[in-house]
Amino acid sequence: MKIRSVLSAAVLAVATTFAATQALAQDTFTLRLAETWGPNFPIFGDATKSMAAMAEKMSDGRLKIRIDSSNKHKAPLGVFDMVRAGQYDMGHSASYYWKGKVPNTLFFTSMPFGMTALEQYAWFYYGDGMELMQEVYEPLGLKSFPGGNTGIQMGGWFRKEIKSIEDLQGLKMRIPGFAGEVFSEVGVSPTNIAPGELYTALERNTIDAVEWVGPALDLRLGFQQIADYYYTGWHEPATELQFLVNQKVWDKLPADLQEILRISMRTAAYDMLIQSQHENAKAWASIKEEYPNVQIKKFPTEVFQTMYKANQKLLKEAAAGDELAAKIVESQEDYLEKTRAYTDISERAYLNTMAEVE
């Protein structure tokens, strides 16, 4: 063996050893995420993009998240199935979309007459919320995390003013989910129509009213041009989106990348609530300026009262015969009672005071 060869071999051996150590510490992971939304969907889509950007930057490129929007995977409401089956590593969607498959997923988005965003985050992170959500998702091989909050959604656009419970009888309204069930208890005919057809349906009186999200997202669909009455919200006081992670994928990540992923999701979720406040305020200012026809209305107290009772009845039915459902409903009700008593003497009192002065 010549000196030269010995040297090369030695260098190679040492280099290989170091490279292996390096590789272990520096393994990179690329996770594929399917989102329910289309490409460049505002606010909701910003949450996934900013989450991915934070994770990549904090991990110095070791954790990359590749986002597929619905135009790519063609299954906006298939996110749950795809992440469960391992076709995607992660998802961004909303828990209540899966209630047809697993009824108890209903409770982790927003409940009619329920908690506000601050109250609900407090329930998730300092109350029993995260633990209960995991109790629902763990048997499915999934981890579920808060994925961004819209704040209180508006009660919808109506072409005629609602002055009494009679005005709701037979009223055709686009309002999906649990809130649709509550509305149907007070005489409304809830329908579900694809977003792209909503404007025309309202314009041609195929429907009389439509619920979408709030000023920022509603403005883009143009309802303010053909409906004068914009109702305040009650049915989704704090719509929380969802990050889903396949448990096996999660388990493969080293502890530092798990924490980076967890914190990126948590921050992106909080940020979305703040962005929603910002964008909604901006959109509402421009609706007020450009569409003086639009009036803010509150449903009459008797309507709220009747819907509130209908909601209580439906919740009781949902909880009947399912121990976990009963536990979740009880936890939310208890938490709401306590947290709202404080919100009433703090936030609500302050906002009402401010509305009086000038």
Add this chain to the structure above:
Amino acid sequence: MKIRSVLSAAVLAVATTFAATQALAQDTFTLRLAETWGPNFPIFGDATKSMAAMAEKMSDGRLKIRIDSSNKHKAPLGVFDMVRAGQYDMGHSASYYWKGKVPNTLFFTSMPFGMTALEQYAWFYYGDGMELMQEVYEPLGLKSFPGGNTGIQMGGWFRKEIKSIEDLQGLKMRIPGFAGEVFSEVGVSPTNIAPGELYTALERNTIDAVEWVGPALDLRLGFQQIADYYYTGWHEPATELQFLVNQKVWDKLPADLQEILRISMRTAAYDMLIQSQHENAKAWASIKEEYPNVQIKKFPTEVFQTMYKANQKLLKEAAAGDELAAKIVESQEDYLEKTRAYTDISERAYLNTMAEVE
């Protein structure tokens, strides 16, 4: 040269090269943080601890933050000076404490009759807030970040009910800062007393009223035992604490650790708002149960109205003659007007609706 020596030299050379690369990527940083609070101060102190824990875990131990509480550094209100001088790398305190040194630091904690926490975070992160704050802190060689929000602070504990503006004349109240100045414009004599002496001062009528924070922190000081009237808030609707970082220390961190630090601070700040909601609700429930003497009161509208005008006057004075102050006040006023118009049709409308049903 013997083969053995050549081999050793080669291994050493290669090993050294790899070790150097490794060290660059894996350099660890220990930052020293001074907080204004004492050790184990609830909520505020939890924010620094959780920030440090996130940073350490996400960086796999490469970024460590060592926290000194006020019992250690003995200068609760010296955080600004110590971080500026480089005695500490970071601080956790509140921006308005430095208004005596740099008047424009006043605007980044909370302003009387100002924004709520959600509104203010929206101003910081999606409006001009962060940029304006940096305009104030950059010339001082500091970076400033939101450090956790208490939510709306309560208006204080009073031993006698306030029924009119006359009842405030000559009233001795512990209320510091800008809010104290507003109160003094309506006849109150504001005083500042060390926290440890507040209970005795109130009990012995050295003062007639005391403002502290909210139920969770007030409960520990025992005011509910000796004052019956707990007033709703107006003077600090969204008290935001502050993380300070010495600019030179920040500049030394590699990009991934800067991002880890930034996101850890941001998340800890949001979390503190949520924890405040949780702890205040819990404390308020126990005050209600154990101290039925305590009544929630709102100042009469004429009192609010007079204080609101006094506040406007003081703000105008603060803005006079300082271009940056004027720019900040204008930015906050414009943002508040727009964001509150939306809060009124969303959060406020919903909370008022919910207060009606049952």
